[in-house]
Amino acid sequence: MAKTAARQITGGYLNVNKGAGLTSMDVLRRIKRITGQQKVGHAGTLDPDATGVLPVAIGKATKFVDHVMHGRKRYSMTVRLGSATDTYDASGEVTASSDASSITEADVAEKLPDFTGELTQIPPMYSAIKRNGTPLYKLARQGVEVEREPRAVSVYELKMRGWSHPDFDLEIECGSGFYARSLAHDLGEALGTHAHLLSLVRTRVGEFLIDDAVTLEALQAAADRDEWEEQVMPIDAVLRHLPPISLNPLTGDQFRHGHPARATPQEVEASRVTPGALVRIYDSEGVLIATATYDPSGPWWKPDKVIAPA
Numbered sequence: 001m002a003k004t005a006a007r008q009i010t011g012g013y014l015n016v017n018k019g020a021g022l023t024s025m026d027v028l029r030r031i032k033r034i035t036g037q038q039k040v041g042h043a044g045t046l047d048p049d050a051t052g053v054l055p056v057a058i059g060k061a062t063k064f065v066d067h068v069m070h071g072r073k074r075y076s077m078t079v080r081l082g083s084a085t086d087t088y089d090a091s092g093e094v095t096a097s098s099d100a101s102s103i104t105e106a107d108v109a110e111k112l113p114d115f116t117g118e119l120t121q122i123p124p125m126y127s128a129i130k131r132n133g134t135p136l137y138k139l140a141r142q143g144v145e146v147e148r149e150p151r152a153v154s155v156y157e158l159k160m161r162g163w164s165h166p167d168f169d170l171e172i173e174c175g176s177g178f179y180a181r182s183l184a185h186d187l188g189e190a191l192g193t194h195a196h197l198l199s200l201v202r203t204r205v206g207e208f209l210i211d212d213a214v215t216l217e218a219l220q221a222a223a224d225r226d227e228w229e230e231q232v233m234p235i236d237a238v239l240r241h242l243p244p245i246s247l248n249p250l251t252g253d254q255f256r257h258g259h260p261a262r263a264t265p266q267e268v269e270a271s272r273v274t275p276g277a278l279v280r281i282y283d284s285e286g287v288l289i290a291t292a293t294y295d296p297s298g299p300w301w302k303p304d305k306v307i308a309p310a
Contacts, residue, residue, distance in 0.1 A: 006036020011059030011307070012232035013068075017213035018046050018054040027054055030216050034223045043068035044176070044205060045128055049091050052202035053210050060235065063305045064291070067238045071206030072156065074173045077197060079184045081166040084194035086140070087126040088181035092196070100193040105163040111190050112170075116158045120150035121182050153178045167198060207237055235307070236288045242280045243271035245292070245301060252283035255290065255301070256309055263299040278304060 018027055024045045031040055035058070043055040043065040052075075057065050081100035085092030123129050125140040125148070139146060154175035162169035172180065181197045188195025203210045214222075214231050222228040251261045261281075271279055273294040281289045281301060290306040 008037060008039075009059055009229060009232065011057070011061035011235050013061055013208075013235070013237060014056040014058065014219070014231055015208045015213045015233065016054045016056050016219070017210060017215045018051055019215065020049055020051050023048050024054060027216065028056065031056055031058075031219070034216070034220050035228055041065060044073070046202060047089065047181075047200070049089060050200040050202065052200075053205045053208050053213055054202075055205050055208045055238075058232065060307050061238075063307070064235065064238055067241075068206050068208070070176050071238075072173055072175060072204075073178070073202060073206075074171070074204035075180055076161065076201045076203055077170050077172065077180050077184070078162075078167055078199045079170065079187060079195050080198040081168075081188065081191070081193055081195050083196060084185060084188060085196045087196075088124045088179075088185040089197040090199070092126065096194050098193045100166055100191075100195075103165070103191055103193060105160065105165075105168065107191060108163075108168055108187070109160050111187060112158050112160065114190065115183060115187065116155045119153050119155060121153045121177075121179060121186070122148050122150050123179055124181050124185070126181075127179065151177055207233075207240070234288075236280060239280045239288075239291065242278050242291065243273060244282060245271065245279050246282045246284065246286070247289070249284045252281075252289060255281060255292075255303060256283075256306060258303050258306060260295070260298065260300040260302045261292075263294065263301050267301075268294070268299060 016027060024042045028040050028042060037058050039059050039062060041057050041062045043057060046054050055068050081103055082098060083094050084096045086095050125145055126137045129136050131146055157173040159171045161171045180200050184195050184197040219228055219231060222231060245267055247255055247261055255261050273279060275294060275296050277294050278291050281292050283289050288307060291304040292301040293304050295302050
């Protein structure tokens with residue numbers, strides 16, 4: 001007897017605790033097999049050796065992954081002094097070594113403020129950034145190194161959490177586009193020695209916390225009990241920083257089909273929006289319809305990303 005096709009849910013997010021040795025795409029393939037969902041996507045790549053929080057969007061939630069990817073992230077990382085690698089982490093080949101025995105905890109702590117705030121960072125060659133359509137890591141595997149443009153990154157907090165020479169532990173809160181591997185490499189150079197990333201755990205991505213994350217093994221067990229959907233967070237879980245607006249049945253139906261809705265003075269005052277600001281739009285039954293921008297010329301709520309009718 002043919003297997004019945006899995007019911008496709010409207011959408012939502014899984015907070016996955018990725019294990020070591022899996023690429024982010026490996027995780028998506030596993031989730032497709034476990035849940036039977038056809039449309040899935042992740043909100044921020046984790047290196048294969050890294051572990052921790054990997055937000056996964058399902059169905060119509062994929063429309064809103066930018067709200068996750070551009071959010072703040074927290075990492076716990078361990079750096080090893082005395083050697084540099086071509087990947088900037090422990091999976092790479094050692095490219096240089098030096099005697100780091102004289103480096104102290106105080107030496108490292110003194111350098112941390114230099115890596116806090118608004119910075120520029122050169123991404124590693126072993127990264128998914130593309131050059132003329134080709135990921136840099138593919139060029140690196142061919143022995144090709146190209147000049148990389150410095151990227152603006154934000155580091156909101158950087159703290160020492162442990163010291164056991166030649167290793168030390170850091171906790172970091174940063175914005176999107178930040179490479180922990182580059183931080184480890186650059187710290188080594190700033191200390192007059194070499195260093196690479198030994199291990200990395202992502203503990204938070206926006207609303208997604210590691211304490212609430214589910215492993216693939218636990219997700220499989222839930223699926224075997226036909227309970228995996230209990231792990232799904234609603235689509236608007238990543239939109240709670242946006243003011244909510246509720247529409248009446250007629251206006252809500254029109255909005256679902258791409259038509260703007262009149263913004264009342266009461267809604268504008270309550271949401272405290274400025275021109276061009278985003279809000280989240282709900283129908284009269286409290287179901288998320290879309291995100292919208294505020295246009296004071298009407299004034300209007302103008303559709304931004306709409307969840308199409310089922």
